Amino acid sequence: MGQKTNPIGNRLGYIHGWESNWYGGNDYKDKIIEDDQIRKYLFARLAKASIAKVIIERTFKLVTVTINTARPGVIIGKGGQEVDKLKEELKQLTKKEIQINIFEVKRPELDARLVADAVARQLEARISFRRAIKMAISGTMRMGAEGIKIKISGRLNGAEMARSEMYKDGRTPLHTFRADIDYAISEAHTTYGRLGIKVWICRGEVYGKRDLSPNVGVSAGSGANAAAGKPMVPKRKKK
Numbered sequence: 384m385g386q387k388t389n390p391i392g393n394r395l396g397y398i399h400g401w402e403s404n405w406y407g408g409n410d411y412k413d414k415i416i417e418d419d420q421i422r423k424y425l426f427a428r429l430a431k432a433s434i435a436k437v438i439i440e441r442t443f444k445l446v447t448v449t450i451n452t453a454r455p456g457v458i459i460g461k462g463g464q465e466v467d468k469l470k471e472e473l474k475q476l477t478k479k480e481i482q483i484n485i486f487e488v489k490r491p492e493l494d495a496r497l498v499a500d501a502v503a504r505q506l507e508a509r510i511s512f513r514r515a516i517k518m519a520i521s522g523t524m525r526m527g528a529e530g531i532k533i534k535i536s537g538r539l540n541g542a543e544m545a546r547s548e549m550y551k552d553g554r555t556p557l558h559t560f561r562a563d564i565d566y567a568i569s570e571a572h573t574t575y576g577r578l579g580i581k582v583w584i585c586r587g588e589v590y591g592k593r594d595l596s597p598n599v600g601v602s603a604g605s606g607a608n609a610a611a612g613k614p615m616v617p618k619r620k621k622k
Contacts, residue, residue: 386557390564390583398563400595405441414441417477421448424476428469432457435494446477449484453491492526499569499582502533506571506578512539516550523584530554530585537578555585563589 391399403418422437425448433453440447452458459466466483473481491497498519505515516533523531530553538545556562563586571578 390557390566394560394564396595397593398561398589400438402436403439405439420476421446421473424473425450428472429458433488433491433497433500435488435491435496445480445482446473447482447484448473449486451486451488451494453488453494453497455485455487458485490526492522493528493565493584493586494567495565495582495584496567496569498523498531498533498584499567499580502535502580502582503569503571503578506573506580509573512548512578513550519582520550520552524552528553528584529587530583532583534581535578538575539578541575553585555583557583559588561588561590563587 395401403415405414407414418439421439425437426434429450429452431454434450435453436451438449438451440449450458457465458469460468466485470481470483473483488494488497491501502512502515502519505518506512512535516535519533520531530551532549532551532555534547534549536545536547539548555564557564565582565584565586567582569580569582571580
């Protein structure tokens, strides 16, 4: 059943960590809804920041939001002004104290979500879907991935009948549980309708115990700051 299930959900707990880390009591439902609102808000508000993942941790009064991004400067802003503004917006949304940690993804070519979003942006810019996919595959393989598979569905090149096409290179062993498979979906909104993009990336195999804590680089190619558990701190001007 490795071909049918979500590769990330199938490997939770030993290859991939959870994106929501908190204990839910009677208000479990409210926290789930609030997490979804936070993620939707961040992905819409920071659409140009190339966000790979948003991890949410909770204590009694504090909500810690960890953002993995390929463009941390867009989120931080000059002198940390943008991240302070974002913190206030999330505080108004949740009515709780907010802490934001930002980790840089050093190799976005090895992150499935960033690859899928990059292909979607090119399709919206009217670039040929075959060209966009081949560029994504070559870039990912060049950065050291063991394999990549991309599936695109919809009215390709404006065809009257929707269809699906799949392109792959290397190996993506979905049945091998120790294989580090990253998976993501994205959408491209074109003049002919909506195109769906699915991306699978094999980043090798994992042997032994892996640190799944949110403060460790959870995305492929996360930088030294993430690996050391040190979020990027905005430099502020001296008054």
